[in-house]
Amino acid sequence: MRLAATQGLEAVSLRHVAAEAGVSTGMVQHYFRTKDEMMTFALDMVMRDAVQRITAEVTAAGRVLKPAELVRTLMIQILPLDEPRRLEGHVTLAFLAYTAVKPAIAEGLRESADQMRAFIADQIRAVQATTGTAPRIDPVHAATGLLALVDGLGIHLLGRHYSDEQAVAALDAHLGLLFGSTPAPPGDDRHDLARQDPPGQNRPGPPGDNPVARAGGTTPDRPAGTG
């Protein structure tokens, strides 16, 4: 991940990964029989982490926040507003271009995207049901547009086309359109939401483990192969 984020996917080779992890190339090959297996695993891991992080955010704040605020919280979570998430964004972007050529790999991506879209659509429906100020829009179209907007903002942020504040402002403007009024959560410090880290790591695994151990943490051997 570090390699893909800092030097691009083209720099991701078995040797480089091994060197970055401080292990031998043979060990990488032991756990991933082919490079494609490694890449697929990495992509799956990125998606799984993101989904887990976001769903954790949902379940944690889902009962205390109104739908509009919840949606904003989620969208802020997706934006690459801090350094770890910028890394994650670069990796995702690299994989996005990668999977454009290998459509089979992108299947899971589509699936989780659909899932996310359906959830957002539900939230928008809820907002429309409870609020009188929200305009009548097809919730699925609105969810599609909102997710596309956030992804687009993220890409532009990765390319440093504008500042974090501008991106958040654009997002809020859009949410204002969608929900009829300001969905800004209580405590108008927007960056508090943007750069969260504290509420307990939702990732399993002992502290201080290296990325290799973490990658194979749940599956000690042969994460993808049949052995």
Next chain:
Amino acid sequence: MRLAATQGLEAVSLRHVAAEAGVSTGMVQHYFRTKDEMMTFALDMVMRDAVQRITAEVTAAGRVLKPAELVRTLMIQILPLDEPRRLEGHVTLAFLAYTAVKPAIAEGLRESADQMRAFIADQIRAVQATTGTAPRIDPVHAATGLLALVDGLGIHLLGRHYSDEQAVAALDAHLGLLFGSTPAPPGDDRHDLARQDPPGQNRPGPPGDNPVARAGGTTPDRPAGTG
């Protein structure tokens, strides 16, 4: 371009480019002393073509269309709704990930994006001035969001996350929010707008002294058709 679009940027090597163009690798090296020079030229060419195509669209339709319709026309132009534009989108996406590592190359990208953003903001301002139904939003934020949304839709389209129709519908829903009412242009055939081929030659160029310019402008040996 064809290589990058169909097999990814990782398949773009001097030999592959030469083979695809039907020339020798030495000829490629003659016109581009290094691979980076070739990549930079290609990226510049993609951006220049896109900007030219879009600005041509603006000047052609700018006087007959109302701002809201003009904006929609532009956004439709950006979306990868037909095969050539899907190719272009794949190339752009690949380069986007590429330039994430080489920030110096992405400078021109930022510039043209800013330009586009300012133009859209102007149009939105015009709409807001003439229409009473349009909500009051910061035009720059609205332009930022709109462009981000279109880019995001484009990326999802490239990944086949949903159909062309869904993307256009999401775009129209957003435009409906932005402009207060339907900005759909007369002649409700949406694909007519989406699928028009740019009639102009991509570039007029006399055989210049600059080898790079010559490499892009006039095909050196055999006419490599754009098909």
Next chain:
DNA sequence: TCTTTTGCAATACGACTGAAATGTAATCGG
């Protein structure tokens, strides 16, 4: 104790990479 399997390291291999060197035919200025 012997054999087999696991977990890794080291290395070999063929293909491919970008870049450079070399060769050669055509063009051009004088």
Next chain:
DNA sequence: CCGATTACATTTCAGTCGTATTGCAAAAGA
């Protein structure tokens, strides 16, 4: 007509790539 430059083609080279092979210590099983 002649030297210089241009426009390629061909080949070479050092290096990296993914993958396969081999080697070996430790564990497991009989």
